[in-house]
Amino acid sequence: MLRALLLILSVVAIAHAELCKPDAQNAFKVRISIKTALGDNAYAWDANEEYLFKAMVAFAMRRYSSKSATQISNVLLCNVTDRVSFWFVVTDSSKNVTTVPGSEVEAAIRMNRNRINNAFLLSDKTLQFLKITSTLSPPVDPPTPVWLIVFGVVLCLIVAGIVFLIVSGIQKHKKKNKEPTERENLEEKVEVTLENGIPCEALDLKAGHINGVFAADDDRFTSL
């Protein structure tokens, strides 16, 4: 009786060893980086965590194909390293010595990736299933690009400024045309100020213009 039991157990163990080994068919490698994710709050990876992992995979398989009755014992882990990385396979509950096709496992894990990650407080980057690519979440895209809104605001301000300046310029121009005498007085004042500020002989200023040709000519004639 005992011998028979031992024989069955060893057969099962060997079968399991053959099913779960690195690069076996339908086996997946998992890599976990707990310290990177959690820093000081990192937990140690021990047999309990492995149990949880098996439970999560079984849960994922159950959710994916609702008729399947995957047990925790159907999930086999092997080659656990210090990195923390290991291989796992899911055996078929109905036929004991075969593994569930890799595509099914992949689809199941993809569907439940979020739940699995959260169970371990990890993310897609720190809990890696090496052959299963994760779908990256797209960035939030607002209906109107933000830059157009800011552009519109600035554009309106600038155009308003230009229109205001042009309109006030036109109004000032109209006022000037209506009162020519005041303009004359203003110009005389300007002349007076200029003449007061500068020694008058050297610069012949007339309404702000220097007749440079004459000044040049004078010098030339004097030197002769």
Place this chain on the structure above:
Amino acid sequence: MEKSRPLWDNPLQFVFACISYAVGLGNVWRFPYLCQMYGGGGFLIPYLIMLIAEGMPLLYLELAVGQRMRQGSIGAWKIISPYLCGVGVASVVVSFFLSMYYNVINAWAFWYLFHSFQDPLPWATCPLNSNRTGYEEECEKTSSTQYFWYRQTLNISPALEASGSVQWEQALCLTLAWLVVYLCILRGTASTGKVVYVTASLPYCVLIIYLIRGLTLHGAVNGLIYMFTPKLEQLSNPKTWISAATQIFFSLGLGFGSLIAFASYNEPSNNCQRHAIIVSLINSTTSIFASIVTFSIYGFKATFNYESCINKVILLLLNAFDLEEGSLTADNLNEMKDYLMATYPQEYAQLAPQIKNCSLEAELDTAVQGTGLAFIVYSEAIKNMEVPQLYSVLYFFMLLMLGIGSMLGNTAAILTPLTDSRVIASRFPKEVISGVVCFMNCIIGLIFTMEAGNYWFDIFNDYAATLSLLLIVLVETIAVCYIYGIRRFEKDLYTMIGCKPNWYWKIMWAFVSPLLIISLFIFYLTDYILTGTLQYQAWDATQDDSISG
């Protein structure tokens, strides 16, 4: 009755206008590059010598000519000698070329500024590819900041011949940039005088904020040490001196006619000698200040990249050999690499091509100038800071202020001769002339918003102004010293300011500066002739790197 010439409200506006014009993007993106290439702290020696030999004298000369003649560049040179009005026309044409392509930089600054109001910044991560399993391939091969610049901003084509279409987003930004310039120059000195208070002082506020932020960044000290260790052997390289002379020359914006235009709106008794010294000193000090900021940013970026590289190598080794997390650190990496190489020679040999040799010096050595520095390196550094949106907004706003300040000078150089000429000014008011000039420039500037626009931009940037300006300033100096006569010029300055220029100014004007310019001119001519077919750097989307074309 002729209208009296508009004047600056006070001398401070004039000084600010000159500072705003002279302190431009070149101080931020060209000087740090030159410093790095030509000997670090040692580059300051030729730089300061050239400042004294050609910078200050030529600046004083242009300001004095403008203030004395009280006309734009065409009118001023016509007064000096009727045969010389060609010099004025040449200045206007060069200014026109510059304003055509320079405002595109402001358009790019607007684009980045508007995109800074998002979280996360759009250049921080690569966009996803079509089936959302990974990132865009082009972006993966380079970095997200380069992808944002080359693909999403410029949408660059592979070669100059493949012009592509006008990018409507860039065209919009360019139109906005020209509207802003129009708003500032609309009323002539009345509006420009108020705007330059902002465009001259704001960049300094931002630079100070960045200095404080930059110096407190992790790894900034590496960049500063790298910059300031003088490599004095570079002083024997003639290129160092030529670059110093060229940088001073172009940084002050001589020969465009802008300085003459600004000075023509001065009171005749304005002390332009003092202002010339102040402006040139502030310009050079700003260059040095900006390069301190740039090098702390470089140091931060290089350290960040170096540490990322080391972390990648560590992760690669951890994953390949299934070692425990935390067993490999930056400190024991080299010993562990030797140990692994000895214990698992075969697997290590397989991995070897992927293991990069991370070097901090190699990261610091990547010298970048121009738009690459301003838009790629800085945005890469900004995305890694805390509250990146704030720093991004500040930085691109500063670039905008610098660019608009220089544009004000350029447009003043074009508009002052136009408004001085009685033929045009009597028929059209100032606003219409400014509007027409801005509109024409905007339409022509649409070339630079096409897919191949950046290549056109590089061509214009490198070749549009260099030789012409050297020639213009050479003729200017010779005209004032020898045709107009240095004694007459002395007398004019005495009447205006009240003191005669001393022997330093006279020697520089009459001998040193013209000789320097002639040697620069000869150097550049021979350089162009010897180079033969000119080359440009193209962006290869398949390899995602620049290739020469």
